[in-house]
Amino acid sequence: MESNQAKLGLLCNPEASQRTLYPYVTGTSVVALKYKDGILMAADMGGSYGSTLRYKSVERMKPIGKHSLLGASGEISDFQELLRYLDELILYDNMWDDGNSLGPKEVHNYLTRVMYNRRNKFNPLWNSLVLGGVKKGQKYLGMVSMIGVNFEDNHVATGFGNHLARPILRDEWHENLTFEEGVKLLEKCMRVLLYRDRSAVNKLQISKITEEGVTIYQPYSLKTFWGFSAFENPTLGAEGSW
Numbered sequence: 001m002e003s004n005q006a007k008l009g010l011l012c013n014p015e016a017s018q019r020t021l022y023p024y025v026t027g028t029s030v031v032a033l034k035y036k037d038g039i040l041m042a043a044d045m046g047g048s049y050g051s052t053l054r055y056k057s058v059e060r061m062k063p064i065g066k067h068s069l070l071g072a073s074g075e076i077s078d079f080q081e082l083l084r085y086l087d088e089l090i091l092y093d094n095m096w097d098d099g100n101s102l103g104p105k106e107v108h109n110y111l112t113r114v115m116y117n118r119r120n121k122f123n124p125l126w127n128s129l130v131l132g133g134v135k136k137g138q139k140y141l142g143m144v145s146m147i148g149v150n151f152e153d154n155h156v157a158t159g160f161g162n163h164l165a166r167p168i169l170r171d172e173w174h175e176n177l178t179f180e181e182g183v184k185l186l187e188k189c190m191r192v193l194l195y196r197d198r199s200a201v202n203k204l205q206i207s208k209i210t211e212e213g214v215t216i217y218q219p220y221s222l223k224t225f226w227g228f229s230a231f232e233n234p235t236l237g238a239e240g241s242w
Contacts, residue, residue: 029161030071035182038210039132046201074127104133116148128158165189
């Protein structure tokens with residue numbers, strides 16, 4: 001009898017249903033870099049329900065305040081929750097009406113505290129975040145993991161991009177990249193991810209942030225070539241293959 005009451009209490013407890021115990025609808029890699037005039041960021045628009053590419057038009061890059069741009073991989077509902085936190089933060093900042101506004105460094109620090117705080121409660125927000133921005137001529141780019149690990153760099157990536165795109169960026173990035181060169185480099189990274197990441201979809205968005213503000217461009221598809229011999233029999237020679 002007591003055992004049944006305990007189970008009933010657990011089921012009726014609203015706190016028990018509010019934790020993301022496992023990610024359901026997720027987005028894959030975000031790749032970003034500094035270029036001559038600001039920050040460029042790229043992400044595809046796929047939303048995977050488990051291993052099924054269920055949604056094809058999920059926007060995972062959003063402007064934050066006047067000076068910041070946020071991209072997220074991981075659980076989409078947790079990303080929406082983070083956007084609610086950030087809306088409150090920006091609203092509170094605007095209410096001061098003191099002529100100042102939060103820059104990308106401050107927003108990035110806030111996100112590191114939120115992610116680490118939720119991790120310590122054993123109730124993490126299941127996302128990896130990329131935060132870029134420009135304020136008073138200073139470019140800023142950083143990332144935060146779901147447990148609060150964070151760093152700044154000239155180029156960052158989440159998910160598979162951390163393994164497959166960063167080596168390309170290390171070889172080809174330089175601080176005087178033009179907008180066109182930066183877009184071409186991001187497209188090269190996203191094409192590699194499309195070939196190798198099962199959760200990637202060939203519909204991507206590019207966004208930029210400069211002193212003038214945020215621009216998120218219309219989604220488009222990349223030209224691809226699937227005739228490589230390694231794609232025809234990818235398990236050839238592997239142990240246990242046919």
